[in-house]
Amino acid sequence: MTGRLILLRHGQTYSNVARRLDTRPPGAELTDTGRNQAWNVGAELVEYCGAGNGSAGRLEAVVSSVALRAQQTAVLAMNAFEQTAGLREHQMRIDVEVGLHEIFAGDHEMLADDGAHRSYATALRGWLDADGTARIPGGETYVELMNRYRPVMENLAETHLGTGADRDVLVVSHGAAIRTMATHAAGVDPDFAFAGYLGNCRFIVLEPGDRPFGEWNLVRWADVEHQI
Numbered sequence: 001m002t003g004r005l006i007l008l009r010h011g012q013t014y015s016n017v018a019r020r021l022d023t024r025p026p027g028a029e030l031t032d033t034g035r036n037q038a039w040n041v042g043a044e045l046v047e048y049c050g051a052g053n054g055s056a057g058r059l060e061a062v063v064s065s066v067a068l069r070a071q072q073t074a075v076l077a078m079n080a081f082e083q084t085a086g087l088r089e090h091q092m093r094i095d096v097e098v099g100l101h102e103i104f105a106g107d108h109e110m111l112a113d114d115g116a117h118r119s120y121a122t123a124l125r126g127w128l129d130a131d132g133t134a135r136i137p138g139g140e141t142y143v144e145l146m147n148r149y150r151p152v153m154e155n156l157a158e159t160h161l162g163t164g165a166d167r168d169v170l171v172v173s174h175g176a177a178i179r180t181m182a183t184h185a186a187g188v189d190p191d192f193a194f195a196g197y198l199g200n201c202r203f204i205v206l207e208p209g210d211r212p213f214g215e216w217n218l219v220r221w222a223d224v225e226h227q228i
Contacts, residue, residue, distance in 0.1 A: 100171065
């Protein structure tokens with residue numbers, strides 16, 4: 001095993017419940033369900049990261065998108081992680097990183113109708129297929145996403161995982177951005193990535209190793225056996 005990037009989608013928000021395309025920070029806050037999801041995944045990560053008995057295990061660093069929902073998810077998940085692993089309160093530092101926010105929905109921001117969702121799904125397919133022209137009117141292309149997201153991923157990999165140690169970095173971010181970034185980081189089949197929905201507080205795991213971006217290993221894609 002080698003160093004891993006754990007890419008965690010935020011918990012359920014009020015915009016998720018209303019089916020609104022809420023992509024611009026700060027965005028909506030978590031619902032009670034979303035808070036429970038964040039707490040539960042924090043406890044789940046204790047086992048996944050080999051923590052417990054007062055040790056954080058493999059978990060080396062935690063970073064979050066600037067969006068409110070991501071920061072709330074990170075805080076609640078780390079509260080649960082600390083309690084479950086027997087760590088002191090606030091032992092797990094959370095850093096906020098610019099560039100990890102969701103792909104902008106442009107002119108469809110905060111819309112909830114079927115047409116807006118079809119448009120976003122069509123754009124997502126283009127992003128996964130590396131179509132540099134795919135976007136919602138007024139929104140971002142996958143190239144624009146990668147220009148802000150990829151440097152953060154590469155810096156985290158170099159800073160925390162570059163020695164080849166068995167460490168983990170938790171990145172709390174957003175569904176479409178995570179799926180698009182992971183697809184291009186690990187050369188994932190776009191059909192697989194498009195079908196593999198990433199639910200609230202589920203995660204994708206990548207192993208950069210000493211390989212260049214685009215050749216990273218895909219370790220886990222949510223709970224894929226339930227979704228593909």
